[in-house]
Amino acid sequence: MPRNPDIKKVLMIGSGPIVIGQAAEFDYAGTQACRSLKEEGIEVVLLNSNPATIMTDKDIADKVYIEPLTVEVVEQLILKEKPDSVLPTLGGQAGLNLAMELEERGFLREHNVRLIGTTSETIKKAEDRQEFKDTMEKIGEPIAASLVVRNVEDGIAFSNKIGYPVVLRPAYTLGGSGGGIANNEEELIEILENGLRLSRVGEVLVERCIAGWKEIEYEVMRDSAGNCITVCNMENIDPVGVHTGDSIVVAPSQTLGDKEYQMLRTSALNIITELGITGGCNVQYALNPDSFEYCVIEVNPRVSRSSALASKATGYPIAKVAAKIALGYTLDEIKNAITGKTYASFEPMLDYCVVKIPRLPFDKFISAKRTLTTQMKATGEVMSICNNFEGALMKAIRSLEQHVDSLMSYDFTKLTEEELTEQLHIVDDMRIWRIAEAVRRNIPYETIHEITRIDLWFIDKIAILVEMEQALREQELTEELLKEAKRLEFPDHVIGQLAGKKPEEIRQMRKRWGITASYKMVDTCAAEFAATTPYYYSVYGGENEADGTTDKKKVLILGSGPIRIGQGIEFDFCSVHCTWAFEKEGYETIIINNNPETVSTDFDIADKLYFEPLTPEDVENVVDIEKPDGAVVQFGGQTAIKLTEALIKMGVKILGTSAENVDAAEDRELFDAILEECHIPRPKGHTVYTADEAVRAANELGYPVLVRPSYVLGGQGMQIAINDQDVDQYIGIINRIAQEHPILVDKYLQGKEIEVDAVCDGEDILIPGIMEHIERAGIHSGDSISVYPARTISDSAKRTIEDYTRKLAKSLHVLGMINIQFIVCGEEVYVIEVNPRSSRTVPYISKVTGIPIVPLATQVILGHKLKELGYTPGLQPEAKHYAIKMPVFSFEKIRGADVSLGPEMKSTGECLGISESFNEALYKAFLGAGVNLPKHKNMIITVRDEDKQDIIPIARRFQNLGYKIYATRSTARVLNENGVKAIRTNKIEQPSPNLMDLILGHKIDLVIDTPSQGVEKSKDGFIIRRNAIETGVNVLTALDTAEALVTSLENTDIQKLKLVNIAEI
């Protein structure tokens, strides 16, 4: 069937801010879909509240709205833009939920807008627990015994009937929010109450627990003619019980025979057919390891995180094909873009093995429980490809950038065998390392399998790696042994460590014996057809398919690895734009990256894609083959910056700001010298190495002080200390993470925090705009609400900022991007941090000023001058609108994480509010972040002593809005004394009714709780904040945020939001 000619203008809904469970994969899918639609001449209107995404670029869609994802906004947008169709299945759960609500309201029908891709009936059949169950029963597909409940009592009754443990799954939530496994009635009540609250429709599924079964997924496609294919199947190494997003996953399945493989494949095709899906779909199964018995766990009637993974694992562009199907094409009419010869109606065949490992945020949330459950906790993931499983696992491990490079990276040697066996029961991110240790101690495979339920095949693969460790330790390093170690992807430095040699010696031996990496192509067809798309992975042993010869100049672009807190999708935005800019300049572009969720790892972004770990050795292997003319490191976050030194050693020219100047910005003494020379003040501070020195420095400066390691990422290990004990403790924490660099102790200044991104061509600078943080200095810039243009600092301060930026950029010989953070106290401007590279705010500021910073930076790196590119140097005129970037957190997903904000970054994503009026912009930003204060108009205030005076006017304004205020003793007293009515409530340890009863009673909309500074954070406060978050209550921990919120609430009379098309800026 050719494409439906009635479809001319399509509204695509994106997935909003990055949160755990809904991350960069939807930017990838959405971007690919937009490009696929535009290829067909369709006008694309895009709605997404997330400014860091590539899909919200004016190059990707025709009209771009970075507005809150609410029903009201979509309705208004449809009235304004009059699209004829909405494509909801490529924007994750958020987009799907919105489309469903519009459909249910009858709005789409009323305005003659159709849902394309998949009908609302289909979505309902897949998403509604009861309808899904009925549908599966109708076609005889087994599901675990289950019941949809709307109250706790029914849940208890059903669980008693089917027996504990039971799994709880709230309907219409993402990443399994609010779900979990209950082993007894007490746990059931706790999880169920919460789940009922989080579900959009107040429904939770109570289900027979099939924990321990194999978890298998199929990615399926279907077109409107009924043709079905499976793109890929995947097997979770972690059996059922761990969310698939938190599981180590291998593709294709490894322990299934053809009978099992085909049984589940046929089932998946039956399901997609019965549901009538047109597009992509993901089916999850639990398979009894001891029989052919299986259960359908879940169906996602849309592209998902798994489909992004399947696309990268196979080379099959699921989102692109899904978009074409939505337009009416059938699978046999859509060309396979990888081979250029075959069609989309085939099934990819792999001749390699893919391993995905989740990137978990426990390095950021030290207090959080590391246990993995059905509630997803990972912020991102890495993928690796190799022609053997062991090698793929080793590569994935070192791609994580979590100080792990082998199965020896976590030390369990101190445990007794008994303790170790006991600890095998722990299901967390260190499980495979524990299994490796168990293998080292000769604990039988069977025992490990009995406890973990992980298949013996995977345990044996871990054993093969452990045996190689032993061989390298004990045997002479012969050519044969080294060859085998490299086949298993042991890095040179690990081999060296084990064999008692330097990494360089290992490298020499390899060169001598000709043991080098060769590259194979991901071609969707196991070499059956010639492929034209250079998408490569490395193996040891075998023919090299990567062709290094070309006439063009070559540039190597280093990606930013897995999405983690502090290094998110923004850097992928930068990498992709840099790639496109180089391409325009006539370069051959080469990307190395290992994140399957991103646009940069799509096969048609760069001329060549190497899907590889970002370590010096892996990069060097690519360099050896490609011999690039230069490399760009300033767009890939710290991941790329960290590789600078290694690249220089390899003889690769660093394009843009030189390495010495990057160092100068980080090296305290060099940097102080530059500041002095430029007459730029900075908060007083010292560089120290030990705890004693730190305490001495702190006392000399006077508390409070800021303590942090140099070379920071997202404020890792950065803290405000108010006394000697604090300093001692922080130094301890910092040193836990291997530190080769010194520690900085600075005087902490409480002023306005200001941030600029600038491009410098060596002579002139260009500052698109000045951004101001709403929260006072002390809260990480990534967690602060950022306002462009800055509104509370004077014009002369702005001129000073421009002047300092110019001086710093020139003194550091910046060629390309620079990011500077300032503190402004009145007319005084201090510099607090300089990063001569791209930053988190680049996509945001590019979009709201309309200045394409990354392409500009790329052009100046190549020698163009800003003036010749048509720009007037200096600070650009301010825009007429306000654009506010609001951080978004995923605290409810991470049990035990402290939600209070400080110098350590905690947010996972961001959204934008844009408007000519500041208040409307602020309102939109809060709305986009999901802060939707509604129902009860009850709030709790409990603030530390320093904040007691400042809270009074804020509380008064909330009271004026009709809020009933509950407060703890001293806060209540201060408020009442100052004419704000506050109901005094008992603290947690005091008898009921106390604060906890209020929170758990689901009657509270908002908690304002400012934690006391330093490490002596009240335990009470922590518990209050955690419980509030886990019951879905908004929690604010900074007064500035609270004030901004009340300001925005005072403007909720804004009925009709004015929508801004970013593409017109």
Add this chain to the structure above:
Amino acid sequence: MKAFLILEDGTVFTGTSIGSKREVISEIVFNTSMTGYLEVLTDPSYAGQAVCMTYPLIGNYGICYEDQESLRPWPDGYIVRELSRIPSNFRCEDTIQNFLKRYDIPGIAGIDTRALTRILREKGTMNGMITTDPDFRLEEVLPKLHAYTTGKVVEKVTCEEKTVLKGKGPKVALMDFGAKENIAESLNKRGCQVTVYPAFTKAEEILKDQPDGIMLSNGPGDPKECTEIIEEIRKLYDSQVPIFAICLGHQLMALATGADTKKMKYGHRGGNHPVKDLETGRVYISSQNHGYVVDTETLDPKVAVPAFENVNDKTNEGLRYVGKNIFTVQFHPEACPGPQDSGYLFDRFIKMMEVTE
């Protein structure tokens, strides 16, 4: 122990010996299935060939004897990247290592199977030798490789005497040219009584048993080598008995009715080939294993018209015979290994037999 794979073009791969240490010369083909290695090994259509598996990890779930497609493995040799050290599956009865040894199948592991596949793709299927003798002399080996032909292999793989699978439904005569067990199984499961006949049974003998339908099976080798069988098939064509044919059976029927077959460059072997039903436009993913194909240019439209074609290379995947209750397919609706999407063709065959009755 080291093993060597020597190709007709002089390429030598060095790997590790698996299975038998015996030296063997055969036609080298590749299969892209990611599961179902035992089904591939026991598919009689591989007689006279050595199979290279493109999926690099083989033997992961061991040997489950009930998955065999015939009573023994047929390939002359087996070529893999890696054999799993331990198998893991609840049905596993043995390791693939033991299986290859028991049946004396020589093989080679640890070679770059992707490189081999690329050679076969570019240069076409060619002959090769697997040997454990490190002192082979290329100039002696190559002439032997050039001289090798698969020859008449159907006689090696067909059953010796007729057997019956009881059923209450239509009576099907299954001509065994090297039939995969799941063909009889697929019919029997649907209620058919299936009588399996050796390949060289005369048409008269079959027709004398008054079957409701005749099933022509898959099998190995060049269809044109089967001259006697083609003659008998012509007689079956002339009878009014409904006929369904798969793979070699499909090619033989085409030859019997005046069309021609040709050798493909490297064939179709795997479980991901899209075939289009030309009547409905629907596309099915199919299991395939063939190196020859019916040349549609030679079809007499008054006799047979294409019913299925391959979406990728547009080669013929099935024929419908004009004015006859006969349809034939190049792919494998019985699957095993591979997708079961076209299993409905057995239902179509049964319906055809019922209507004819």
